[in-house]
Amino acid sequence: MPSETAKPSNLVQKPKTFAELREGILVGRVKAGDIAHSYYDRIEQINSELNIYLSLTKERALAQAAKVDEAASKGDPLGPLAGIPVGIKDVLVVRGAPSTAGSKILKGYQPPYDATAVSRLETAGAVLLGKLNCDEFAMGSSNENSAYGPVRNPVDTERVPGGSSGGSAAAVAANLAVATLGTDTGGSIRQPASFCGVVGVLPTYGRVSRYGLIAFASSLDRIGPFAGNVRDAATLLSVIAGYDASDATSSSTPVGDYAAESDKGAEGLRIGVPEEYFGEGLDPEVREQIEKGIESLRNSGCSVRPISLPHTRSAIPTYYLVATAEASANLARFDGVRYGYRSPSSATLADMYSHSRDEGFGAEVKRRIMLGTYALSAGYYDAYYLKAQKVRRLLGEEFLRAFADVDAIVTPTAPTPAFKLGEKTGDPLAMYLADIYTVTASLAGICGVTVPCGATKAGLPVGMQVLASHMNEGTAFRVARAVEAAQG
Amino acid sequence: MAGNVKAEDVERVAELAHLKLSPDEAGSMLHDLNAILDYVAQLDELDTSSVVPLAQVSELVGGSGTKPLREDQRKPSLERSAVMAQAPETDQAFFKVPKVIER
Numbered sequence: 001m002p003s004e005t006a007k008p009s010n011l012v013q014k015p016k017t018f019a020e021l022r023e024g025i026l027v028g029r030v031k032a033g034d035i036a037h038s039y040y041d042r043i044e045q046i047n048s049e050l051n052i053y054l055s056l057t058k059e060r061a062l063a064q065a066a067k068v069d070e071a072a073s074k075g076d077p078l079g080p081l082a083g084i085p086v087g088i089k090d091v092l093v094v095r096g097a098p099s100t101a102g103s104k105i106l107k108g109y110q111p112p113y114d115a116t117a118v119s120r121l122e123t124a125g126a127v128l129l130g131k132l133n134c135d136e137f138a139m140g141s142s143n144e145n146s147a148y149g150p151v152r153n154p155v156d157t158e159r160v161p162g163g164s165s166g167g168s169a170a171a172v173a174a175n176l177a178v179a180t181l182g183t184d185t186g187g188s189i190r191q192p193a194s195f196c197g198v199v200g201v202l203p204t205y206g207r208v209s210r211y212g213l214i215a216f217a218s219s220l221d222r223i224g225p226f227a228g229n230v231r232d233a234a235t236l237l238s239v240i241a242g243y244d245a246s247d248a249t250s251s252s253t254p255v256g257d258y259a260a261e262s263d264k265g266a267e268g269l270r271i272g273v274p275e276e277y278f279g280e281g282l283d284p285e286v287r288e289q290i291e292k293g294i295e296s297l298r299n300s301g302c303s304v305r306p307i308s309l310p311h312t313r314s315a316i317p318t319y320y321l322v323a324t325a326e327a328s329a330n331l332a333r334f335d336g337v338r339y340g341y342r343s344p345s346s347a348t349l350a351d352m353y354s355h356s357r358d359e360g361f362g363a364e365v366k367r368r369i370m371l372g373t374y375a376l377s378a379g380y381y382d383a384y385y386l387k388a389q390k391v392r393r394l395l396g397e398e399f400l401r402a403f404a405d406v407d408a409i410v411t412p413t414a415p416t417p418a419f420k421l422g423e424k425t426g427d428p429l430a431m432y433l434a435d436i437y438t439v440t441a442s443l444a445g446i447c448g449v450t451v452p453c454g455a456t457k458a459g460l461p462v463g464m465q466v467l468a469s470h471m472n473e474g475t476a477f478r479v480a481r482a483v484e485a486a487q488g
Numbered sequence: 489m490a491g492n493v494k495a496e497d498v499e500r501v502a503e504l505a506h507l508k509l510s511p512d513e514a515g516s517m518l519h520d521l522n523a524i525l526d527y528v529a530q531l532d533e534l535d536t537s538s539v540v541p542l543a544q545v546s547e548l549v550g551g552s553g554t555k556p557l558r559e560d561q562r563k564p565s566l567e568r569s570a571v572m573a574q575a576p577e578t579d580q581a582f583f584k585v586p587k588v589i590e591r
Binding site: 110111113205206245251311316318321328337340341348350351354355358361363366369371374387390428445470 | 497509513521528534540542543544545546549567570573575576577587
């Protein structure tokens with residue numbers, strides 16, 4: 001297997017930076033409308049091969065681009081994302097556009113409102129190209145749980161793009177969008193970004209409003225950006241972050257200028273390397289690339305020290321109890337009454353519920369609803385759900401202690417590079433272990449960035465995860481910029 | 489707390505979750521639930537007797553944090569017709585469902 005080389009791909013293409021596109025629009029060299037058209041042309045050419053977009057919002061995109069062009073021609077001020085073509089993960093609602101969450105149960109659903117993160121993007125001038133494929137209700141690590149077929153990894157189409165935000169990561173890797181929004185509950189932004197060789201951001205819990213995110217596990221769900229470089233991801237986060245009265249868990253902590261912070265360099269930062277993320281199960285080629293990345297941080301003037309996070313091994317079991325319990329409650333809303341699919345063959349209300357849910361949900365979603373319902377049911381609540389909440393506190397406090405001594409923690413984002421389609425679909429537990437390095441930050445609520453950090457001999461991307469304490473996204477971006485700069 | 493799920497438990501939990509599982513689905517569910525619960529049993533090794541459960545991370549985040557309370561204020565909500573248009577069956581004012589009470 002190590003001697004195998006990735007199928008050479010002409011599908012990978014680096015998007016232009018926000019600054020390049022903005023400059024072109026400002027001086028009148030290029031029109032936002034032409035940029036949007038060129039993206040739709042490329043989608044037309046290669047989307048069928050990759051299965052990234054589930055639907056397009058062309059009318060809305062071209063109207064928005066025309067607005068940007070009019071403002072530019074009049075010399076009016078342009079928003080920070082003016083004319084930037086973006087894609088939206090299909091678990092985020094966009095008014096009047098199909099929003100399926102990758103599920104059959106929401107086929108045809110056209111929400112009557114925009115998610116807060118989506119409307120903030122548009123207010124900043126971004127052009128919404130369409131909706132991106134993902135695992136059903138964001139449950140999966142390979143995008144193979146989508147009811148609309150898997151996304152293929154543009155680097156090697158025999159391989160998965162990661163999940164659950166597989167479409168969001170692959171879209172940036174294949175330049176079918178300049179940037180995208182995804183969601184991360186246990187690693188669903190960071191792991192696919194790592195598999196596809198792009199930048200992905202897990203903002204602190206509460207940093208970005210969840211209003212309009214079709215809920216999976218509410219105490220864990222977060223919305224964050226994907227981009228082709230760290231600075232653009234930072235710019236995008238500043239646009240979508242901030243308090244929103246529609247999400248009671250959104251934070252009123254002031255939003256930073258994350259792009260400017262990322263410009264500060266990493267010199268003098270204290271970096272912790274937790275031994276628990278380099279143990280059994282870590283692919284040796286991934287380890288080698290991450291160690292090179294850590295060396296580049298030393299060269300950038302960071303001080304690097306080993307640390308220990310002993311509760312790491314409890315994170316996957318804790319995560320799958322907390323996440324499935326919350327999912328079983330959240331997904332109770334899909335009952336065939338108010339929206340989505342209703343089974344035609346039901347004489348009674350109870351039958352209508354169970355038939356609609358049985359026909360509408362896929363296997364992994366049912367598995368998680370069942371596990372969560374079991375863990376919350378009478379007689380098992382203390383042993384499973386309550387126990388997991390207690391271990392969650394231990395994990396969170398362990399990070400708080402670690403961040404008393406270091407500014408950032410670096411780890412591999414995933415234990416392996418992108419695996420092959422079908423490789424793990426028969427074994428749910430093996431699939432869950434693909435999230436082994438990402439669920440810890442999810443449970444603790446801290447922030448992080450994954451940044452490309454070399455590739456295997458076969459050419460498969462490796463990602464480094466940079467974690468920082470609550471609300472310290474700026475620090476994570478500074479470290480990620482240093483790793484990125486060393487990639488050359 | 490190792491996996492000790494039996495076929496009748498799968499049936500009971502499916503009923504609680506309003507899922508109608510086929511015999512095939514119920515069989516693989518039984519296997520998967522036990523495999524996953526065997527795996528999560530490792531949490532038993534941790535002594536958590538004096539740990540307070542953490543339901544939500546905002547207390548770890550600290551700082552100015554979230555605003556749990558605000559003034560009550562009237563404001564428009566979504567247009568009723570736009571909401572009802574997404575439902576499988578309505579009479580415009582109400583959602584329609586199969587008969588609930590037999591007489």
